[in-house]
Amino acid sequence: MDGHARRIPDATVARLPEYLRILVELAEQRIGTVSSERLAELAGVNAAKVRKDLSYLGTYGTRGVGYDVDYLLFQMRQALGVTQDWPVVVVGAGNLGRALANYAGFSDRGFPLAAVVDVDDAKVGTTVGEVAVRPMSDLAELVRANQPVIGVIATPGPVAQLVADQLVAAGVTAILNFAPALVSVPPNISLRKVDLALELQILSFYQSHRESGSASRSWA
Amino acid sequence: MDGHARRIPDATVARLPEYLRILVELAEQRIGTVSSERLAELAGVNAAKVRKDLSYLGTYGTRGVGYDVDYLLFQMRQALGVTQDWPVVVVGAGNLGRALANYAGFSDRGFPLAAVVDVDDAKVGTTVGEVAVRPMSDLAELVRANQPVIGVIATPGPVAQLVADQLVAAGVTAILNFAPALVSVPPNISLRKVDLALELQILSFYQSHRESGSASRSWA
């Protein structure tokens, strides 16, 4: 129907949200048109790469002019699937879980906090962000009521796999894991991991071998 | 000196901390030897990749046997430069900054919290984690007293560049940025970025295009 069947490379997908963020800023500044050159500068990448990345989404630019910010923004949102909200369920109401729940930046960008759940009875019932912490037994119900949901694991590492299994059983199909542990899920479930200690160790490496250290691999 | 001058690829560097975490777990379990096959399983990667990655550090395995866990652990720490502690200074005592400051996992892995600083006078003096929040004017002094320091930016996006400049001026040579903004630093400074909203958007993409989604990348 679209004529665009070509698969978008993983490396490109990883950059799209960055372009999206920049486009939102440009739109807020009432800037109507942007060139690949300017976009590249703002994203900290090569202009040719920007053009190639955008070309995977479709032919949305105008030669001699550039890209229409609003139109590209619309197409970018479409491509990323953020035209609708993705409610987030946070598992674990500890330090990190509470910080995430209090973070306004998620709702702003289309990821409203749906619920926070925890296994600890002492935490259930306390308020965090805009919601009350719920028991694990409510998980399936909460997921059902908010589909499609993204699950966030903010529990200690040793229970991460267990929690992931519970999320999957509850019907969650996308998971973001903050626990420092390997989690495996069925093939149709999307999983990403963020490990802060790991990032610090990578910094440590490049500092120890300081001379030609481009520690910025996940750019900027 | 060592005979090992070959440059370690970025992709390999990004995986080393994961191997390190696994080796620590194995050592805790009193497991003396591990094969690339087993290590690969625990890290969720291909065994050949593990062998190639480890070969960049040196020839530490024994054919027919595997790798000595303690010895490899030592070499891995050496390679990553985490034989000594890297004190961390957190800038921004908001939701995220406080969660990070309270996080024991950093100290445990060799990144003790040295200080938290904030520009907001109302926050200066309050206690967070194990330390009192200090004013920005103390930054240079705090950095000098703890070198080598890793700076963590946990402030709103619009001031991230400003904060980065202050960190660099104070003598920080490695920065981890949590703000959703592009930050540029002089070439000899290491910089990495973690953007949680970006991760959620990548998940959103793979869910929207669900069919062949290997959403995992985060160098993990």
Added chain:
DNA sequence: CCGAGCTTGTGCACAAGTTCACAAGCGTGT
């Protein structure tokens, strides 16, 4: 209507990263 000045979109060569496949080497048992 044409030409000048830009900027896109992409073919192509090159670089980086991954995986296979297997020789080399170790340890054990006979």
Added chain:
DNA sequence: ACACGCTTGTGAACTTGTGCACAAGCTCGG
């Protein structure tokens, strides 16, 4: 001493990602 099973280390093929360079195409001024 030797054969056998196991595992490493790595050349080489392959896949993925990057960046240059330029033709194609748009806009605008005259």
